[in-house]
Amino acid sequence: MGDYRKPLLSLWSTHDYTNLLNWQDESSSIYMNCLAWNPMRTNEFCLDSSNDFVNGQIPLSISEHTKNSCEITLCVYLISNSHLVLCSTNSSVVTCWNTRRNLCLLHWKADSNEICYMTTSKYKLLTGLSIGRLRLWNIENLEVNLGQTNTNDSNYSLTLQDEFQLDDEIISGSFDNTFSIDIVGTSCRSLWYICWTTQRTKIRLVVSHTDRIMGVIPIEDTHIVTSSVDDTIRIYQLEDRNEILRFDTNGLIISDGTLHIFNLLHGQIVLKLHPHTPSITAINVPPN
Incomplete structure (x- = not known):
């Protein structure tokens, strides 16, 4: 000192x-x-x-972290608390930060490989690995226990609820409001329907893309929209898990920094923006 x-x-x-x-x-x-x-x-x-x-x-x-290069791969806010952020790393460690106090409150080894997909609901945390493992965590009491300085629980009641092994790196995903059903896309063109309830099932959708699935977006818990490197955008109906619409972007998904807005019902482009010079790697829309 x-x-x-x-x-x-x-x-x-x-x-x-x-x-x-x-x-x-x-x-x-x-x-x-x-x-x-x-x-x-x-x-x-x-x-x-x-x-x-x-x-x-x-x-x-x-000591383990300092020996290997560690990169932050993903960050998500806890929905129940606007100043708590969960960050994942390429060494499979997840940390919880208080953004008001700039303080790390918790960290744990969530798995054995790089975490390339992570999302939260009010009481659940979902992590996906580069080797295809999908894990569901129960974080219902996490926020309460983080505020207790005298707790003897080193994991702050953070528990692994369930897990599934898929076929390849998990790239994208979507889930319903209760976090009981997930649609997950992988790097080997697979689209998986995951049910975390007592049925505990995973179903690989037969009709899917011909290349990596890069995005999965829900539509009112009834449909999902998927995008892929194969330049197609597809819409699936969740009730029977069938593809109901597909259209080709005709090479518009390119790396020149342009952003295209499509009308999914008619399969037509309605607006083109050019916000960046290099390629755009992520798009996020505020909930409001």
Whole structure:
């Protein structure tokens, strides 16, 4: 721990004496006076400084994270709380952040490979892997337990509810309001119908795209729209899971930064925008 000339906090491993972490308050110049470890939790500490009192938490597997390059792959807000964000990484770790306090509240190893798909409902979290594994998590009590500093549950009542193994990397997906039914697209042109209820079934739709499925969008829990690298957009009816409409974009899905808006009922383009010079990789529309 540095003095007033360099208020830097460094964490070292007693196993191989390597530097694991450096932290410094960039917002203001502070003097670090003392540090005390939590006797009940080996990864928590409190820091007394000239301006603040800091309560810190260090990931238990921080040495593992620093040995390998770690990239944030996805971020989603918890629907029940507008300032809690879940972030997934290519090392299959999911972290929960408080965006108001810039604080990591929780992290856990969600699986064994890169998480390439993640979405949430009010009480559920869905993660999809690059190897095709789909996991459903129960996060109903997560928000309540995160606010309790004296909880003895290290996982904050976060539980794995169910999982399915699909055929390849999970690229996109859509779910109903109750989060009991999912439609998932994979990188090997498959479109899967997943039922998480007591029936617990997965059905691969027979009619699908000829290339990677890049997007799945629901329409009022009755239909879904899918897009693919094969330049086609298709509409499926969820009741019988049959394809009811297909039209070719005629090469308009290209990488010049243009954005095309289609009328799905007539299969026609109604508006063309050019917001970017490079290719557009993601589009998101606010719920309101």
